[in-house]
Amino acid sequence: LFSAIEMAPRDPILGLNEAFNADPRDTKVNLGVGVYYTEEGRIPLLKAVEEAEKARLAAKAPRGYLPIEGIAAYDRSVQELLFGADSALLAEGRVVTAQALGGTGALNIGALFIQRLLNGRVVAISNPSWENHQALFQNAGFEVKNYRYYDAASHGVDIAGMLDDLRALPAGAVVLLHACCHNPTGVDLNAGQWQQVLEVIRERNLLPFLDIAYQGFGAGIHEDAHAVRLFADSGLPFFIASSFSKSFSLYGERVGALSIVTANREEAGRVLSQLKRVIRTSYSNPPTHGASVVAAVLQSPELRALWEAELGEMRQRIRGMREAMVQQLAELAPQRDFSFVAQQNGMFSYSGLTAAQVDRLKDEFGIYAVSTGRICVAALNQKNLGAVVNAIARVI
Numbered sequence: 520l521f522s523a524i525e526m527a528p529r530d531p532i533l534g535l536n537e538a539f540n541a542d543p544r545d546t547k548v549n550l551g552v553g554v555y556y557t558e559e560g561r562i563p564l565l566k567a568v569e570e571a572e573k574a575r576l577a578a579k580a581p582r583g584y585l586p587i588e589g590i591a592a593y594d595r596s597v598q599e600l601l602f603g604a605d606s607a608l609l610a611e612g613r614v615v616t617a618q619a620l621g622g623t624g625a626l627n628i629g630a631l632f633i634q635r636l637l638n639g640r641v642v643a644i645s646n647p648s649w650e651n652h653q654a655l656f657q658n659a660g661f662e663v664k665n666y667r668y669y670d671a672a673s674h675g676v677d678i679a680g681m682l683d684d685l686r687a688l689p690a691g692a693v694v695l696l697h698a699c700c701h702n703p704t705g706v707d708l709n710a711g712q713w714q715q716v717l718e719v720i721r722e723r724n725l726l727p728f729l730d731i732a733y734q735g736f737g738a739g740i741h742e743d744a745h746a747v748r749l750f751a752d753s754g755l756p757f758f759i760a761s762s763f764s765k766s767f768s769l770y771g772e773r774v775g776a777l778s779i780v781t782a783n784r785e786e787a788g789r790v791l792s793q794l795k796r797v798i799r800t801s802y803s804n805p806p807t808h809g810a811s812v813v814a815a816v817l818q819s820p821e822l823r824a825l826w827e828a829e830l831g832e833m834r835q836r837i838r839g840m841r842e843a844m845v846q847q848l849a850e851l852a853p854q855r856d857f858s859f860v861a862q863q864n865g866m867f868s869y870s871g872l873t874a875a876q877v878d879r880l881k882d883e884f885g886i887y888a889v890s891t892g893r894i895c896v897a898a899l900n901q902k903n904l905g906a907v908v909n910a911i912a913r914v915i
């Protein structure tokens with residue numbers, strides 16, 4: 520039966536973990552997957568999470584089935600974080616939110632919903648984008664196009680190219696946008712550019728789908744929601760996939776959400792009813808633990824303040840590592856300007872390293888990065904930085 524099945528290639532990101540885990544070198548460094556590590560090289564268990572988990576354990580909470588759309592308090596907390604607690608959209612009951620299996624799960628049920636109920640056939644993603652965007656939308660039956668985004672020469676956004684490519688899309692096409700901390704480049708649109716993108720989307724009758732997996736890792740929780748709030752004020756319908764994997768360091772708990780902005784409360788009710796059918800036929804209903812913990816943290820003023828402080832520390836440590844990396848590279852590889860690394864946002868840097876250089880980093884130095892040259896700056900620390908910078912200086 521299976522004799523004709525070919526071996527699939529390793530996943531370009533998660534496949535690196537497999538190779539990394541199998542590498543016996545104790546000097547190895549994993550700059551592949553987007554995971555935040557502490558200065559000690561550990562994935563943190565946030566104190567706010569620990570407190571909420573203790574309380575949940577003590578309460579001996581039952582593990583019955585959740586509603587198909589997840590925990591109501593969690594969905595509400597997601598909305599407030601995205602739109603702001605005083606959002607008019609929330610007061611008007613225009614936003615539908617369903618707990619989802621991480622950001623990926625949210626993208627997946629969103630893509631299925633658009634394909635099945637809105638007859639969506641075309642999606643445009645940035646060039647480059649997170650590797651899974653293309654595969655995931657293809658899997659849901661979409662034709663995937665690219666819009667210009669990253670300009671390697673300036674290490675900035677090719678906004679003219681982006682707007683031209685968006686204008687060329689057929690009406691109704693989905694436009695996938697990274698709301699903050701663009702993955703993989705770390706290069707975001709500024710406020711004026713967001714406004715220009717919004718105007719083209721409105722003119723061309725496109726459907727925006729915002730992916731926000733790094734809220735709080737750019738400039739701050741509210742600042743990083745700028746694009747979400749701009750679209751919220753626009754009156755347009757749109758989709759948002761959000762995730763707490765990174766901001767709560769709850770990667771394995773798969774805690775995300777899909778939110779859909781509709782025209783009014785009545786429409787929201789119909790949209791939710793159909794979204795529930797998409798979810799029910801995909802995985803029935805979501806898991807309890809992670810979302811209960813996130814909701815408990817976000818609803819307790821003390822735990823929320825603690826979480827914001829911990830998130831701020833993660834953000835600051837990453838900034839510090841960017842600056843230290845730039846400084847050390849300037850000393851060891853003065854022939855090449857890496858100052859752009861300090862300007863990028865979030866966990867990643869699009870380093871400009873070629874696939875061959877990334878291979879050498881792995882083979883000769885045990886340093887793992889994505890073949891596109893994306894490195895996870897959030898995995899650097901004072902102990903491994905020297906080795907990483909030395910290796911980069913050797914391969915360029």
Ligand code: LMR
Pocket residue numbers: 532533551552553554649651702
């Ligand atoms: C990444 O881009 O490394 C993360 O979003 C993890 C993943 O699922 O790929």
